[in-house]
Structures are given as C-alpha cells and as structure tokens.
Amino acid sequence: MATTTPRIIIVGGGLAGLSAAIKVAEMGAHVDLFSLVPVKRSHSVCAQGGINSAKNLKGEGDSTWLHFDDTVYGGDFLANQAPVKLMCEMGPGIIDLLDRMGVPFNRTPEGVLDFRRFGGTLFNRTAFAGATTGQQLLYALDEQVRRYESEGKVKKYEYWEFLSAVLDSQRVCRGICAMDLRSMEVVTFPADAVLMATGGVGAIFGKSTNSVVCTGSAQGALYQQGASYANGEMIQVHPTCIPGEDKLRLMSESARGEGGRVWVPKNPAETRPGKQVPEGDRWYFLEDWYPKYGNLVPRDIATRAIHKVVHDLGLGIGGQPMVYLDLSHIDRATLDRKLGGILDIYSKFVGDDPHEVPMKIFPGMHYTMGGLWVDADQMTNIQGLYAIGECDYSIHGANRLGANSLLSCIYAGFVAGPNAVKYAGGLGAAPENLASCFDDEKKRQTEANNRLLNNQGTENPFKLWRELGEIMSRNVTVTRYNDKLQETDVKLVELLERYRNVNLSDKSMWTNQSFLFTRQLYNMLQLARVITQGAFLRNESRGSHYKPDFPERDDANFLKTTKAFFAPDADEPRFEWEPVDISLIKPRPRRYDSK
C-alpha cells in the first residue's frame, strides 16, 4: 500500500478546491478534481474587492495579531480561535505566493502591492486586483492547476455532479458517487481522501449574490449521510446589492473602501433625483451613527442600519426598499483605476452611470458562515472526508469580514491538501466488503434518479424553489422572530412533502439540467431546515444573527457552536452544542459606534 501514489478527490474548483489541488499535486499525490462547471467559471470569480493580509506595507503598524483580533471580534467570538490565528499568520505568505503566480494586483508608484481599507478594520489591509480580485486569484490558481493537468498530475472531471460520499462499514470515506452531467451516468470513484470545496448555499434563499451552482446540495447530501453541519444559522446579508430579476448583484464593499458614502434623503417625500438633492438634505446615517468606522462598519451592522432606515424610519428612496451608495463625488480616473469592474456591472445591469449618479442598493443574501463541521485539520466528523472554504464553518464565526473569504478559502486548501495526503499515507487497509459499499451506493443513487424521472406528480420544481427562496429570505435573514422561524419550518416540511409529488417536464437522459436542479432541490430543503431550526434555537443576537426579542449577545448560554446531525428516522435535524475555543482573545462587547 505504501508504495502506491495516494489518490485524492477534490469536489469543487473554486479558490479552496484549486489551492488544495495545487498542494496535493505538488506533494506527488494524484488529484481527481470534480466540478459542475469548468473550474475557471467557479463562483470565486464573483469576489470583487480584495484579499486581506497584514503585510503592513502602509506604515500603519498593522500585524497578523491585529488581523486575527479584527476577525475574531468581527465574527462576534463564535469562531474557534486557533485556526483563525493560523490563517492570519499565513496571510502575508499567501499574498506573496499569489503575486509570484502573476496575479495583477494593483501597485503603488514604487511597484509594490497596494492595499485598501475594508469593513471592520482601521487598517489598509486589503490587496486587490481592480475590482475583480476573486476572478484574478481564481485564474492564477486555475493556471497552476492547468500546468499540473498537462503533466498528468491532476485529472479534471468538469460537468460532473457530486451525489454522495462512499463510506465503508466503519463509516470511513473511501470515495464518491457522482453523475456525468452529459450522459447522466452514475459512477463511483475510489479515493484515499475526499475534500469538499463546494461553496455557499445562496440558492436556498432564492435570489442571492451567489452563482447558480451555489445550492448547498453537496453539503445537504453529506449532512444526510451523517456529516455534522455547524452554525447553519449564520448567514451574511451584504448591505449593498443591486436588486435584479435573476439574481442580486453585489456592489463590493470596496466601493465604500474607496470613499463611497451611504445616504438617504432626509425628507421621505423627496422627489428630486439623487444627484440633485443638496448636501444639507441628505442623511449619511452610517457616518452619523458610527463616527469611527463610518461607512466601513461590518456588514451585519450596515445591513441592520439600512433595514432600520428603510423599514422602521420609512426613509427608503421614494418609499422603496433602497438607499443611495454614492461615489459620484470621487474623480473618474480614480474610480476607473480602482473600481472599474464593479462600476461596469452597475452600468451594464442597471443602465445608470455610477460615476455621475448615486447608485441605488439594498441588502441581499451573500455568504454562508456556517457549513460542514471540521476539526483543526479541516476533517469533518466522517473520517477521510474534509471540507474547505465557504462550505466549512470554521473561520468566520457569526459574521465574516470583507476580503477575508478569499484568504480563508486559500488557507483551508493549503491546510487540508497536505493533511489529506498525510492521512492517505497512514490509511489502514480497506475492509473486505469495500467493493459492495461502492456497488450499494451506486445502486442507491441510480434508484433515486429513476424514482425522480418516473414520478407522476403535479408540482413544478422551480415553483417549489421560488416558494423556498421567498420564505427563507423573508424570515431567516436579517431580522428573526421565533414564531416566524417556526412558521418557516412548517412550510419547509410542506415543501418536502410536495417535493414527493414533483413532476419533471423533461425526462430525457442527456444533459438534463432541470433534472439535476430537482435533485439538488431536495438537499436544499433538508439543509434549509438546519438553518431555520438553528436560528430558532439560538435565543440571542450575535453577528449576523439578530433577534429583536433577544437583542443582546448571551455568552453564558450561547457562546457555542451549533452542530446539526441528521436523524434519519425522524427525517429532521437534531442538535448539539460545542464550546468555542476562546483561549487567545477573551470575548468583549462588540461595538462599532464609539468615537
């Protein structure tokens, strides 16, 4: 056994998956890389503003400890501290490596990396490549993986859907079961270790800033196979999105980092267009309420402030749920150099030019802080199964700081890749009946497919999805009430029931996208219950999780990680709580409103 090359499966080709692939290939192990889309088209491309690391190139006295402190404080102390500290310490090295790979980071006149300020910190700590940093980082990693691919060390399976893990009789992960999205064939693949890098769960909320593939289906499937899902209730709503018919498009925090100001007309009956409202008639409410951080308060704070201004004070623009995000006071050349990409998005999709007029924005579902539970090695509670990036729960606690997500993805890949190779080297002999475990899993998944295809019901899966998204967005995002959460869970049970009565209008067995989506929808519904019930049980307010009936953080009762496990007989989650590691930074009240 020891002489054979370890085989590692990585599911997902965003920043986390590709970082892990590079490390694993570099160590001489073989990578099978599975992705729903060509990996270059993964959701990481959507990240705009930048990547944090305390390089301290601005003479500000920044340090990795301060980055660590900002991250833990920003996450309202819900993250275990050791991995966060390690991530912040690895940050500068990761930036240097990306720079060496050719990421076109913005530069100072001296030719060194430029940094800008993001929310939840007072330091210029965010390296950036225009306003498409995620795209640029993904491309750099994609290029390195392509290099390994051409050397035969990485084999890509693009347009494949992960269906489930293959577990042996000892519940050790021995491979995966996946479906070819062209031929719809169900195939099992053996591996010494499996790394999940499948991103966030935006589609559970219907419209979000996430990409189409971010359904959470893989996490939902694994949860039903016994993987623990942690802090599911921690969902980040980004304060500045552009509402759209097909999705909510992000307007990056970097817009505020570069001086963008959020305001509403003081007069709710204001009829003049934004640009014509004189300074004295504008209310810059974030600067007013949070003088120290101003427009760069963390996202949960900004989101609640906008909700308050719009819903409680009735000051949304023209009575609509919208506020202004204004860049029009900044000169055109600076905007183009530093924010070109995102301003193009606004111009292209809304039709107004943000160089000239203030943008109209509103909060929208953006990031999944919770995810598959992992230990410090990024291994889930299923041996041999790892989770990395947005699909794991480990770094961001109850709220993620802007520009920390790209770092956390690469960090997790760099930690988990080598760990998986090491684990593969010490893996014991497989039980004798392993072949039958693969056969059984393939049979189980094939039967599920056949059941779905032959269903003779009346429900349209896309309508069920719309109902799911509407109720989750209404009741399980910014402001949460226990009666509404209970109501939501009842609705989710109803949707699961109606799902059994689903009917596919397309029953073909060749690149059938609606069939694929319908399969994913079931896992989304199961995971939605984890999110909703987790929110119901957490009777406090912490980070992004806000309950007006329990407005304070309650460390005595809830400084704990929520861990959900699937109970197959009851067909619903059961919950456990785990203490949080606070050994390095003692929890203190989280306030951004002092001077």
Next chain:
Amino acid sequence: MANKNVLFKIKRQASPNSESYWEEFELAWRPGLNVISLFMEVALNPVTRDNKPTTPINYDSNCLEEVCGSCAMLINGKARMACSALVDNLEQPITIEPFSKFPVLRDLQVDRTVLFENLKAIKAWVPIDGTYSLGDGPRILPQVQEQAYQLSQCMSCCCCMEACPQFNESTGFVGAATIAQARLFNMHPTGKVLKEERLQALMGDGGIQECGYAQNCVEVCPKEIPLTKSISSVGGDVMKKAVLDFFRL
C-alpha cells in the same frame, strides 16, 4: 406600458446529433428583464407561444455578472453574454441561438474545451518553482499592472472565436483569446521564461498567421480586451523569432 409582452425564439436541439428546431415564447414584460430571466420564466412555466407544453431550456450559466464566461450565445445574431443582454435593449422577436462554431451539446450549451486545450498548448501560466516561501513577488510598475490586468480579465467566453471569420475547421486558427493570453504571460517578469515556447506554439498552421485582421474579435469582446493590439504585438514577436530561427539554422 400596460400589457406589453416580450417575444423571443430559441433554437433548440435535443442532442449533438439530432436536428435543431425553433420554439417561440411570449411572456409578460417586466422592468429589468435580461435574457437569463426569460429562461427562468420558461422553466417555471414550460409552454411555447402556441400553448404547446415543452421542456425548460438547457443553457450554461453561473455568475450572472459577466465575469465567469459561461452564458455566451448568439443573441439577435451577435456573440455575447446572456446575463448582460437586457431585454429592453434588444429588438424583438429576440432570436437566441447556440454558438455556431462549437459542437452543440443540447439547446444553447456548446462544447468550448478547445480554448482550454489551447491554453495548455501555449503554457498560459507563470512557472513558479513551488508554493513554498520565496519572499515577495517581483516589483511591477502600475502602468505594467494596468496593461496586464486588462488582458487578465479574459473569461474564456469564446465570443471572439465565434465572431472570427478565420476561426473554422479549415484553418484550425487558435483565435484571439489564446493569443492575448500568450501576450499576458510573455509580459510577466517570470512568465516570460517560457516566451520562446509560447511563440513556437503560435507558429505554423492554425497559429497567429491565420488571423485575417477582420477585427470582429475586438468588437464583440464583452471585456473590451485589446485583442487586435495583442495579435499585432505577439505577431511581431513571432515574426522576429522566425527570422532569428532562420539564421540560427
């Protein structure tokens, strides 16, 4: 704007070897519709304009923000991204077709692996020694970064290849996107170590010489990448290399 409708027709195909056919759809107009949201509406209610039940449209998409490069197709005859194609800016009936120069898989999905293979052939990467710590990256002036960034925004959508009259089976032309990437990596202080190999890959049949300077590529590029300029620049380098190679013999 009461009772305004949106009329559109989609060229469909069940599988790579089956015949294509057109289906017409009509939906109630709403503000802010893009082509993707039309497909989403069809999925919610898969019925054609003449009330015939049909199936949801198969199409590639992901980010819906014009950065992932997935949803490229022909819309009113033009190669472009469906997410940024706003209905209000399109003449009706809107015609929507798959790319014509790539194998159709189903409906609007085509196989664009050829570009990723091209990127392998020209070694479109910076050959770093390893991921272990080697200190800071090279210093790069802002002007150079800005030039690189422009090229680095190529999202492999393949619009430039679809629009190019020279991109076809008889020439085997690699297309503008690949050439611009060769320029990008040849510009990089470390990436240029492979410059000769990249230029070599772009010589001969199917290489840069196939370009007929129709300039369609730069017209359709959603990211406004300076493609023709890149072709001239790399073309010059290839020419220089050819001359040098000649005298080396």
